[in-house]
Amino acid sequence: MKDTGALKEIFPSSRVKTDQADLMHWGTDWTRSFDIAPQAIVFPQCADEIVALVKLARDRSLGLVPSGGRTGLSGGAVASNNEIVVSFDRMNQIKEFNSTDRIVRCEAGVITKNLQDYALDKGLFYPVDFASSGSSQIGGNVATNAGGIKVIRYGLTRDWVVGLTVVTGKGDIIRCNRGLVKNATGYDLRHLFIGSEGTLGFVVEVEIRLAPGPKPQRVLVLGVNRLDDILNILECFQQRIVLTAFEFFSELALQKVLKHGDGQRPFPESCAFYALVEFDAEADEEAAIAFEEALDRDWVTTGVISQSDAQASALWSLRENISESIAADTPYKNDLSVRISEVPGFLSDVDHIVNQHYPEFDVCWYGHIGDGNLHLNILKPESLSIDAFFERCHQINPELFNLIEQRGGSISAEHGVGLLKRDFLSYSRGDSEVGMMRELKAVFDPDGVMNPGKLLSV
Ligand code: MLT
Numbered sequence: 001m002k003d004t005g006a007l008k009e010i011f012p013s014s015r016v017k018t019d020q021a022d023l024m025h026w027g028t029d030w031t032r033s034f035d036i037a038p039q040a041i042v043f044p045q046c047a048d049e050i051v052a053l054v055k056l057a058r059d060r061s062l063g064l065v066p067s068g069g070r071t072g073l074s075g076g077a078v079a080s081n082n083e084i085v086v087s088f089d090r091m092n093q094i095k096e097f098n099s100t101d102r103i104v105r106c107e108a109g110v111i112t113k114n115l116q117d118y119a120l121d122k123g124l125f126y127p128v129d130f131a132s133s134g135s136s137q138i139g140g141n142v143a144t145n146a147g148g149i150k151v152i153r154y155g156l157t158r159d160w161v162v163g164l165t166v167v168t169g170k171g172d173i174i175r176c177n178r179g180l181v182k183n184a185t186g187y188d189l190r191h192l193f194i195g196s197e198g199t200l201g202f203v204v205e206v207e208i209r210l211a212p213g214p215k216p217q218r219v220l221v222l223g224v225n226r227l228d229d230i231l232n233i234l235e236c237f238q239q240r241i242v243l244t245a246f247e248f249f250s251e252l253a254l255q256k257v258l259k260h261g262d263g264q265r266p267f268p269e270s271c272a273f274y275a276l277v278e279f280d281a282e283a284d285e286e287a288a289i290a291f292e293e294a295l296d297r298d299w300v301t302t303g304v305i306s307q308s309d310a311q312a313s314a315l316w317s318l319r320e321n322i323s324e325s326i327a328a329d330t331p332y333k334n335d336l337s338v339r340i341s342e343v344p345g346f347l348s349d350v351d352h353i354v355n356q357h358y359p360e361f362d363v364c365w366y367g368h369i370g371d372g373n374l375h376l377n378i379l380k381p382e383s384l385s386i387d388a389f390f391e392r393c394h395q396i397n398p399e400l401f402n403l404i405e406q407r408g409g410s411i412s413a414e415h416g417v418g419l420l421k422r423d424f425l426s427y428s429r430g431d432s433e434v435g436m437m438r439e440l441k442a443v444f445d446p447d448g449v450m451n452p453g454k455l456l457s458v
């Protein structure tokens with residue numbers, strides 16, 4: 001498309017942007033290694049405008065890239081090939097709340113944190129949470145089936161979506177499940193769209209089930225010297241109490257956060273690793289018993305427990321601010337998962353590979369270890385260019401992903417596939433499965449206009 005005339009037949013000029021700065025701003029996510037080259041950004045205000053846009057895209061062979069809070073880490077919302085970016089910033093209304101059903105209906109562009117706050121105002125709880133919840137949008141969370149820090153107790157975005165309205169690549173509007181608890185009427189298309197990264201259709205509205213209001217929480221940070229012991233600690237606590245979160249991070253990750261100016265050491269001693277445990281405050285006594293046992297067995301060297309909500313947030317910030325604190329080091333990110341029982345063996349194998357291939361690189365480990373999700377971040381030395389650094393990091397991918405395949409894990413636990421992992425999908429999905437994914441794509445998006453090149457190559 002040479003000019004924006006056709007777009008302006010659908011959208012007023014004020015909702016079509018083509019300035020270079022705007023293209024660069026809305027045409028990307030948090031990844032830094034892909035070209036950013038959209039041709040225009042549009043800001044729909046309703047599903048019908050998106051239907052008209054999909055029709056235009058099909059007529060003119062235009063790619064459409066959905067754009068939410070742009071906090072993705074796999075390039076799922078990057079427009080690098082002259083696409084039209086569809087920003088959901090103007091579809092940010094919470095439309096309806098039903099207290100009997102405990103369901104909230106909201107547009108795709110609602111910021112996750114606004115939904116969380118809305119739920120708390122109603123005395124309820126939206127438990128899906130992660131560091132970027134202040135910017136990410138619910139539509140993007142659905143598109144990537146976002147996980148985060150409380151998955152161990154509350155599950156993923158998928159577990160809270162009870163209804164979904166989607167504009168497909170055919171330009172149809174589909175309303176899935178309509179908030180029902182029970183609905184045994186065949187294929188549940190809702191779950192096909194969740195995690196599909198906008199490649200089948202764009203989510204325009206979501207119905208979310210809310211949980212009962214949360215009980216007061218306690219946060220405990222533990223010092224750990226051997227990585228293997230973290231799983232012993234997990235089991236020790238889980239035998240006694242229900243955990244809300246169980247995270248880990250390395251000393252290097254902590255140092256990065258402190259250097260970034262976010263907070264203080266949890267205790268004076270520095271340890272190789274730290275575990276962050278969250279649980280209902282009413283389980284204090286059982287938690288103290290678990291802590292004593294972990295100390296006796298030498299799994300834990302020391303610990304600190306929150307005495308107030310402010311202290312709990314300060315301890316959480318040591319974990320949640322890692323991603324931002326290492327951003328300046330242009331990390332090569334790998335978001336991996338294996339079954340929890342496989343974690344210790346997997347960690348030591350990965351450590352071995354990384355030390356063998358990159359003895360000179362800093363490796364920053366953290367993640368949601370309680371659910372088997374590990375974030376491996378290799379930090380770029382100042383002396384290397386981004387291209388040279390990424391090139392070197394790419395070299396171990398086959399070895400690393402082979403390891404994941406052998407252990408039945410996933411090459412993308414929660415960040416999605418996007419552009420970053422697309423060419424490695426076969427390490428986690430079989431040939432026939434990928435073939436069927438392609439067939440499904442053709443059903444919902446016959447002309448390949450919905451987020452082309454993401455998840456599946458074109
Ligand atoms: C996190 O757990 O902090 C997020 O997934 C972001 C990241 O991995 O950097």
Ligand code: ZN
Pocket residue numbers: 148367368375414
């Ligand atoms: Zn994470």
